[in-house]
Amino acid sequence: MQKEQTFISIKNEAIQKGLIGEIIHRLERVGLKLVAIKMVVPDKDAIAKQYPDKEWWYKQVGEKTKDSRQKRGVEDNRDIIEIGKWVRGMLLEDLVGKPQVAMVWEGAHAVEITLNLSGKSSFKNPM
Incomplete structure (x- = not known):
């Protein structure tokens, strides 16, 4: 194996x-x-490499986040790309320098x- x-x-x-x-x-x-x-x-560059500033990433994360939020009863009318960018911003804020x-x-x-x-x-x- x-x-x-x-x-x-x-x-x-x-x-x-x-x-x-x-x-x-x-x-x-x-x-x-x-x-x-x-x-x-990690600095901002290191974290940014893990969470790429790419449309495919925003779309994938945005869809997953929107679905997850809907299942919990949270309505989110933002575009999935916008949601993906929001998630990436939160990740950068939460992980950089820690x-x-x-x-x-x-x-x-x-x-x-x-x-x-x-x-x-x-x-x-x-x-």
């Missing part, structure tokens, strides 16, 4: 709640191996396993 590698970032909020050890433990418990780890404080733990994990089906553990908030096929 082929090993995969996947990137996981523990964001500042989880760090402040003392969840680093629990997250690492969960990933190890499902058979993944930690192959790289470091604490970083510590994160950046990790690379390895194992069979590492991408699928981490998506399942994280609640699939990431995108499998961004384009």
